[in-house]
Amino acid sequence: MANAWWGSHLLSPGADDDLWAVSSAPVTRGQLRTAVADLGRVFREQGITEGSSVLLRMKPSFTYIHVLLALWSRGAQVTLVDFRLRPAEYEPLVDLVRPQYVVAAAGAEGPVAGFRQESGFTVQRLPQGRPAADGIRLVQFSSGSTGRPKVIGRAAASVLAELDRHAALPGIPGPRDRVLLLNSVMHNMGLVSGVLHALAVGATLIVPPTLRPAEVVRLMARTQATAVYGTPVHYDLLTRLAGRPELPALRLAVSGGERLPQETYDGFRAHFGVPVNPVYGLTEIGLLAGDLTGTCVPPQLGPPVPGAEVKVVGDELHVRMDSSPYLYGEHADRFTDGWLRTYDRVHQDPASGVLSLLGRSDSLVVVGGLKVDLAEAESVLLAHPRVSEAVVTHGEVIEAYVGADRALTPDELVVWCRERLSPVKIPKRFSVLPRLPRNSTGKLVRDRAQLRGRVTSESSSQVQGER
The missing domain is CATH 3.30.300.30 (ANL, C-terminal domain)
Known part of the structure; x- marks a missing residue:
């Protein structure tokens, strides 16, 4: 993502004293800009520049977000790796992508301690690393049906197009919203739907320092959260709270990542007074379908969002893309003649266009x-x-x-x-x-x-x- 894009589309909305995010302490837009600029200078001194390839492996924190934005501001290609992977899972990924640099948390071992305000990190240069793939700025992994992970590369235009699809979705959080994010910032929904969308539109991001349901709800009440993003597991945990929490500001709940069970949908609505709205996307391209009006119920996902082109072949969903998202020549069988085969089985209502999830046609589960x-x-x-x-x-x-x-x-x-x-x-x-x-x-x-x-x-x- 070009340096100018980050300055004009993500870091510029709002004044320096505007609240950008809250976890255990608040962070203003000015503090965000300063942190990203300072880290950009650190990475420049390390030799990271346009076309550098960097693997990022840190625990969830505001520092993680600052580091990612600073690397992108230098024009680097960033590969995101979940810090929870075992060495037997992590080391083959490093061998596969061969980054020129590794940015890793200091003391990355051990269990998750919740979302942190700050975290230390180290920068290691790997002499045998290969430079960034042409035009690719974000690299992520997704499981493949053969057991070998898919290496997915996204250009700046792909992420920009996804943010445009978010902006076109009726009911999406805007500048006055306060969005509580339960999804991991290391994965696509948490990163793009949560962090980047909030930055782009000027919404306030709220990230709980712990996922204990009672504390999450207290934080929602204290910050007057208007929207919450999570997975079905998060919503199931919240429905187990005794009584009905008082959250008068809450207007929107959004779920993605897997099929929402009917009992979770019913339980959350009974507890919190708002329905859980589904969204659907892929790591390869991001948001594709969703409904934030409260009219879709499990297993419905909603209609394709504006800007997404899909078709159903047999009962499998295919998505139009300009080029294959897979790096290093792998998984060519998934992309043919401009269409990506998702392996998700769906039904599309001929009148409304609403997609309903039926299951998978390969070995991938959520x-x-x-x-x-x-x-x-x-x-x-x-x-x-x-x-x-x-x-x-x-x-x-x-x-x-x-x-x-x-x-x-x-x-x-x-x-x-x-x-x-x-x-x-x-x-x-x-x-x-x-x-x-x-x-x-x-x-x-x-x-x-x-x-x-x-x-x-x-x-x-x-x-x-x-x-």
């Missing part, structure tokens, strides 16, 4: 708002020396069915997975059988009902456990 590729968990299990077969499925939770000798226990598999997978990807239930069922052509059965039936029929010899 857990807690995060995309998880079941094939990745299968690959990790198959790497165990005593495992011969593995099928991982998803219903209410991720389940693993493993063919192995009878001495192997679920506890051993949990330990094995914890060393190689981030927590959200680890199966919650393990069933160990001497052999897994196969169909008439010899392929492993992947139907959950059939697998559960085999577990029941072999209960005398199988080992079963739940985390």
Whole structure:
């Protein structure tokens, strides 16, 4: 993203003493501008300039946002990596993208301590790194159906176009809104729909220092939040609060990342007096569909937003794009003749154009708002020396069915997975059988009902456990 764009579109709206964001303490627009300018000088001294490639791995904080904006102000291509990844997940990503610089939090290990005001970081130069891909400014990862992550590159024009689609959506937060953000700022909805949109329109961003529901609601009341952005998991937690919180300023709740359960939708509306409005997007292109009027209910996603061109082929959603979003020549099968195959199964109402989510046509699922590729968990299990077969499925939770000798226990598999997978990807239930069922052509059965039936029929010899 060109330096001039950041100055004129994101950092310029509002006076220096205007409130930009609130967490454990407030941050003004002037403080934001100063922090970004100071960090820009730091990165200039490090040699980061137009066309540099930088991998950013920090815990959520205002410093993280300042660093990202400062790197973009230098014209750098920034690759975002979740700090929660295990070394076995993180190191292959570094080898794959080969950045020239790594900006990482000082003391990045350990559990999440909530959103921070400030955090230290280090800058490391990697002599063998390769420069930025032509025109690409934002690089993110998304799980692929083969277990190998997709490397997604977005140009400045792609993010600008997404912000335009946000601005055209009726009911979207504007300059007078105070937006409480529960989504992670490391992922697309939190970053673009939350941080960048608020910056662009002059809204005030509210980021809770903790996600404990009672404290989140107290912060919403104290700041008079008018909108809240989150995932179904966040809304489910908020509905568990006793009583009905008094939040008279709240007018809008927005959910993305996965299908919103009907009970969560009903519970939040009963507790807070406003419906949860769905939005739908992809890491590859951002916001594509949504409804903020309160008329769409699960599993409806809303109509395509202005500026998005989609079509339904069979029951799969395809999206028009100028070029493939995938870097390094991978996943070419997903992009053909200007159309990206999403692998999301949908129904589109012929009269209203409203899209309803039916499910996935590959191994990708969403857990807690995060995309998880079941094939990745299968690959990790198959790497165990005593495992011969593995099928991982998803219903209410991720389940693993493993063919192995009878001495192997679920506890051993949990330990094995914890060393190689981030927590959200680890199966919650393990069933160990001497052999897994196969169909008439010899392929492993992947139907959950059939697998559960085999577990029941072999209960005398199988080992079963739940985390």
